[in-house]
Amino acid sequence: MRTRLTELFGLRYPIVSAPMVFQSGGDLAGAVSKAGGLGSFGAVAPKPGAITLSYIADNLARVRQTTDKPFGIGFITPFIGANRPNFDYVLSEDVPVIMLSFGDPRPWISLAKARGRAVLCQVQTMEEARIAVGEGADGITVQGEASGGHCGERSLLPFLAEAADAFPQTPVMAAGGLGDGRTLAAVLAAGASGAWIGTAFRAVTECAETPEEDRQAILRSDGRDTVRSSVVDIVNHGACGGLVWPGGIAMRTQINPLLERWHGDEDSLAAAVTAAPEDFADLWDNPAAPNYPRLFGEAAQFVSQIETAEDFIRRITDEAEHLLARWNGAADRG
Ligand SMILES: Cc1cc2nc3c(=O)[nH]c(=O)nc-3n(C[C@H](O)[C@H](O)[C@H](O)COP(=O)(O)O)c2cc1C
Structure with missing residues (x-):
């Protein structure tokens, strides 16, 4: 499968595993990149200092032990200021892709670009998309409201179509509610260069952080x-x-x-x-507690087995390829 995204990073598959802070570590990121997608892990949490430099170094080492292929590290943009050492540390390391999400990506895009890094921005509004593209983002991800974890208010398909029309030169990825071959085929057919997936990757074997x-x-x-x-x-x-x-x-x-x-x-x-x-202070203490927040989205409907990251990626891309190849404009006729 060749798309703008696969060409940008030399990937085999148009699949990105989302940076999910405390949920996607170096084992998952490495496995996804090794399999031919773009893996990532998150390096900024809403609580200042919760992600330490040693956590980042440890997870970077895990990626590097697994693969020499491109991978990304993700930041929740509005919280970079309160966790600035994490951003500076990641820029000082040889990390190919910086991922920014949730809010105005300035000045972080230009700081990362100045260090020669590729930048992908996950956006929740067209205004953010325009800023990201204007600042030189290498790709954007439009995120729909079916996503697990934090997300904006827009429905994915109208948002994707609008962004694909507005930025014909920029790889536009889709996030939120994707997790099988049909949903992957749908967003590729609607103009996406790839799928940015969180929920479904939480269930794969290598997602060691998932309780x-x-x-x-x-x-x-x-x-x-x-x-x-x-x-x-x-x-x-x-x-x-x-x-x-x-x-x-x-x-x-x-x-x-x-x-x-x-x-x-x-x-x-x-x-x-x-x-x-x-x-309320014990909210995150015990994953077995009834009120423990379980971050996942509507894509859970597609998760019915535990498999490796590679098997998952292959399964959904094979299915999407098959669907797109035989589609003749009348998919409802089977
Ligand atoms: C457990 C979890 C944690 C997440 N944490 C982050 C994060 O730290 N940074 C970020 O940019 N996106 C985060 N997201 C959102 C993902 O980037 C992505 O938009 C979302 O998972 C896509 O929808 P899906 O879950 O239906 O695949 C998180 C999602 C989940 C499920």
């Missing part, structure tokens, strides 16, 4: 038991030292008792957290 409880929840989920909400971010900020996310961004997680109680009643939640932060 077993999350993996099982993803396997069981049909994708409809998730909700895009600010509840977890309110608790994170008020009780767990997390920074405030930009407007328009919320987090898609599996619905749990915390979400059932507070989603739609966020003002009361904010007041409750301010009044007694200690009641």
